[in-house]
Amino acid sequence: MRLAVVVHVTGTLVRLFAPALIAPAAVAALYDERRDVIGFLVAFVAAALLGTLMRRAGGPGAGDIEGIRRIDGMAIVAGTWLLIAHLGAIPYVWAGLAPIDALFEAMSGFTTTGATVFTDFTAFGRGIFFWRALTQWVGGLGVVALVVAVLPRLAIGGRELFFAEAAGPTDEKLTPQLRQTAIALWSVYIGLTLAEISALALAGMSLFDAICHAFTTMAAGGFSPHPRSIAGYNSAAIDWIVTVFMFAAGANFAVQYRAARGSRVALVQDDEFRAYTGVVLIATVAVFGVLLWDGLGAAGALRHAAFQVVSILTTTGYASADFQLWSDQAKIVLLLLMFIGGCAGSAAGGPKVVRHVLMARLTLRELRRTLHPRSVLPVKLGGRVVPEHILRDVQVFMLFYLLAFAVGTAIVIALGADLVTGITSSIACLGNIGPGFNAVGPMASFADLHPISKIVLTLQMWIGRLEVMTVLVFLRLEPWRAARWGAA
């Protein structure tokens, strides 16, 4: 690890991020929320200043960005996300939130978790709600992906960054150039966002709310300016529109890009997309059945079942109904979905469908191997053999993921939460989902948890968004021991 390079590049990323704070400042100014305008401007100045200073500090010794190594890339990505969350928390502090709460809210935004500590929504202005939505939208595809798209200089060394941040075990590029890939992904992302804004506006939502919701849907985030989330609009049309766009947000953007580019079979041929669709259908039918049994009308049961299943699976975390009040039979389905997540290469969090597909095939392979000890059994995905090292990565990932979940759960419960609250808050944050059950249910907030619990959950969001290994590798001493300031 070469610290000069890490500091320099991280500074560059932070400085590039700073202008994002101007937009909510403008919104706040539009609605005449002076206190918030100042908060955003303070944050903007802080980000710009910090970024510039870090660039300077890294200085000329960090000249060759092209030589970024894997460990450097991980440090840059992990550091950038951590710094941006802190800077993004400044407006919340200015608006009256306690520092720990503000950091929780900001991290929840950038990691597209959607867990909130807000209790009284009337206490905050529109600028703040816009900022919440914007943090998710920016975090959805990834800060690095954005920067690579706009900054050609990073495109070469950016490779390590791009894949350290990318969601899921994928290293496919749509185009020979990383930059074009990033641009292609962003074009799908922006296109879907615009489509959802118009659809929601047509369905009767106010433009401001439509923009905020489109931002947080496409990011699989889940923040809503409405205290009762989507349920507050009480409209079947809006529920179904959001369901469709959440489903798109949870599917691989690269595959969608290819499908949009004329390869009509791209979606059908994709193993992960098929599994993803299958999970949605099966879970929807299961929840639908339970809701019917519990006495809901068929149309309502289907609407809420589909909405909630897609919302939880894609790790968005909206609520079209207070599912805290549903029976345990329906809730267990949702809880299981929390451990799956969306597709690789999407905005969704969680362990990703493709990892589960690979784990399932790995399990079947070991079963088959017991019957035929001498057999050669490659694991395949989409007709292609998956290299053993990727399979190993997947197993290790799952192990660490569950470990991170268990540690988080234990701490939250040790600090006074009940069992269900502890389990669901931990997985909801690690999986970047948002709401859980009981005290952290869809209509409740994380505000009442122990402050240390909130810090742990904040870390879990960070760990979960960066797919565990990028962060956990720094728990080992080795990268720190090998760290030097400049080039060797």
Added chain:
Amino acid sequence: MRVVIIGGGEIGFALSQTLSRQHEVFVVDHAPEVAARFEALDVQFVLGSATSPDVLAHAGIAGADVLVAATGLDEVNIVACAIARRLGAPRAYCFVSREEFLELHDQQGLAQFGIDRVIWPEAELAADIERIIRAPGALDAESFADGAIRLIEYRLDAGSTLAGHRIADLHLPHGCLIVAVRRGDSFFIPRGASDLAVGDRMVVMGTPEALREVARRTTALAMDGARQRVTIIGGGDVGLRIAERLDETDAAAVTVIERDPERGEMIAGRLRRALVLNGDGTDLELLQAEDIGRSDVLVSVIDNDERNLFASLLGRQLGVRRIITRVSKRANLRLFERVGIDVAISARAAAVASVLHQIQGGATRLLALVEQGAGRILELEVPEGYAPRALRDLAPPLNSIVGAIVRASHAIVPRGTDRIEAGDRLIVFTTHEAADRVRNYFTGVKA
């Protein structure tokens, strides 16, 4: 006729052996040690690189009638053909060993080099074996006229209802014909009065429907429509191709045994459902552990006759019902069948026979060899101006029989009253010795 053969390997030698009896043969090879082998033959050996125009000119390419490129290197073969065509050879046949070149040829990509025909012996062998596997209980299977006419060979087991009867009494369905019988060392075309006996190998030609009925009466194996279990020993070009074709269509539950771990990985990656085992096909313990004895068919296609034979015999001991074995040395073909292999089949023999026929045969085509070349299936075109006449009024040469008449709209298996007309294509079964006479009889005679 002057024939130039590039490459003095097995194929080149086999071709020279036959062709040198009647034709002027030049053999080009760059290895001096190969020359010794050709000294016994009446051929002109030219030492040098086949891709050198000088060497080809020295081999008399300007006056040659045909060039056969049969070195082990595909690229050399292609380049040699291209140069030879430039230098004046009117025809060029090219042996290849990789799929890409066969595909390229199919897409006319090799035509620009002047190559008339591309032969990939291993692919043809794989296709032959696949056809045999797909016909349950069969020892040989061929398909003509786009599948309208098929040929299948069976052995009459003790349980068969056909053995012990005169052919005329069998009342076989219309549209099929027993064209040949092999009994011990004798091979003959039976008549209505001929008897069938247990242990006979019977060659039947007919329409697919009629042959299904024959199969039902011949072998119990054909009865169950269940998917066959096929074990393939050796994952080389041939083994992989067979496995791929069967796997693609889910025609059989396939197990491939390959010795080389890396090759095994590659094969397993290419196949969807087949089971690939890493091990030796001659490892009895492995065969027992994997219950290979329950296979319906065992195909041994290692590139080594001894190990093929050993693996096949182990399979036989374990109880496999049908065993197909690849044979490289011609001399081993008969021997293998004598010790209990159901089908001994050679890639090179079929390819060499097919090239020989094309060089010598003119307008007729050799469709297939039966019983290692003892029987041949020829396709003849009845020339314009041929006065139509009934089959029973013809006196075709001894040891030949018209198996099918193919017309524009349909194909029939003829009876005595059916008429042959100009423009018909005849599928004729003949013995090896009678082949030339048959050719002359149908295409030469005028009414």
